[in-house]
Amino acid sequence: xxxxxxRLQHVALPxxxxxxxxxxAGLRKTPKEIACKFFYDETGSRLFDAICELPxxxxxxxxxxxxxxxxxxIAALMGREAEIVEFGAGSLRKVRILLDASQDPYxxxxxxxxxxxxxxxxRALAVDYPALVLRPVVGDFTRPLEIPDLPGRNSKxxxxxxxxxxxxxxxFKPDAAMALLRRMRASLNGGGLLIGVDLVKDxxxxxxxxxDAAGVTALFNKNLLARANRELGADFDLDAFAHYAxxxxxxxxxxxxxxxxxxxxxxxxxxxxxxxxxxxxxxEDSHKYTIESFREMACRAGFNPRAVWTDEERLFxxxxxxxx
Ligand code: AVI
Numbered sequence: 001x002x003x004x005x006x007r008l009q010h011v012a013l014p015x016x017x018x019x020x021x022x023x024x025a026g027l028r029k030t031p032k033e034i035a036c037k038f039f040y041d042e043t044g045s046r047l048f049d050a051i052c053e054l055p056x057x058x059x060x061x062x063x064x065x066x067x068x069x070x071x072x073x074i075a076a077l078m079g080r081e082a083e084i085v086e087f088g089a090g091s092l093r094k095v096r097i098l099l100d101a102s103q104d105p106y107x108x109x110x111x112x113x114x115x116x117x118x119x120x121x122x123r124a125l126a127v128d129y130p131a132l133v134l135r136p137v138v139g140d141f142t143r144p145l146e147i148p149d150l151p152g153r154n155s156k157x158x159x160x161x162x163x164x165x166x167x168x169x170x171x172f173k174p175d176a177a178m179a180l181l182r183r184m185r186a187s188l189n190g191g192g193l194l195i196g197v198d199l200v201k202d203x204x205x206x207x208x209x210x211x212d213a214a215g216v217t218a219l220f221n222k223n224l225l226a227r228a229n230r231e232l233g234a235d236f237d238l239d240a241f242a243h244y245a246x247x248x249x250x251x252x253x254x255x256x257x258x259x260x261x262x263x264x265x266x267x268x269x270x271x272x273x274x275x276x277x278x279x280x281x282x283x284e285d286s287h288k289y290t291i292e293s294f295r296e297m298a299c300r301a302g303f304n305p306r307a308v309w310t311d312e313e314r315l316f317x318x319x320x321x322x323x324x
Contacts, residue, residue: 020232020269027273034224036171036284037113041227045117047220049091054216056208062316063165063196067094070309071101074194077320078161083107086163087141087184092121094165099129106158107133107150111141142180145187160191167198170287181301185323193321199314200288203247210245210254218243221256221283234268256284291317
């Protein structure tokens, strides 16, 4: 038996509304919407990894460079024998930078909604970090969340350090973002949170990041429809919808939509949904903050913002928040 795999623990959290119920409810609304958490099935997670490699998508490489540059300082803030808890862990690439910089990380708890993908990437991590206690948690971190103590350790022994990179916080409306920060703080048992936040900047730069020349973001967006066809037997014609992602400068956010290119009817779960020509289905918001506006929100969520790191162009920021 592979001993590193013996360390894997699997803690299932209660399921949120399933894809069918959520999709049907969202398509019945005016305007129509599809929740962005459904982007991340296995295909969607792979497309998102491809987005992170795009020349226009500066976020990932800028955040990675910040993590590398400040890893020692961050590891010191996280403290010895920490349990790193990553919310929405994805490919697990970034945490390796922290694990390599930490002298003695005790455990790593990645949380992700995509169970199959999480299992695969955790297996690879287990091979490279055989001494680390790993316990992947499959679940929806946007729901109330209680992370049990690790076996043999109580909450006093294991200091938790949250990790929420990638500016995923931007995919929540400000009220929901604050509520999420509050829930994360509650689940960290007094530990701090390292969080990546994309910054307000030149609208053209932002627009390019969500409208890449290779069309990968368009595929990622349309994967919602492809997924409905695959999993729910819907009959969306992918060519009859267009990816549309404008920057709303007043609200400091990119808004993502799928626009119906013609009048059409789509069958889903025994029902039919009508789309007018030009009708837009909202699929995602990606809010951008200033360093000050984010620190202010973190304060209101019960954190003390401590260190903040940014790049020379002030494209992206990394914040270390301490629980109050
Ligand atoms: C995961 N999240 C932070 C990405 C973003 O930039 O808002 C999702 C994404 N949507 C389109 N491109 C990337």
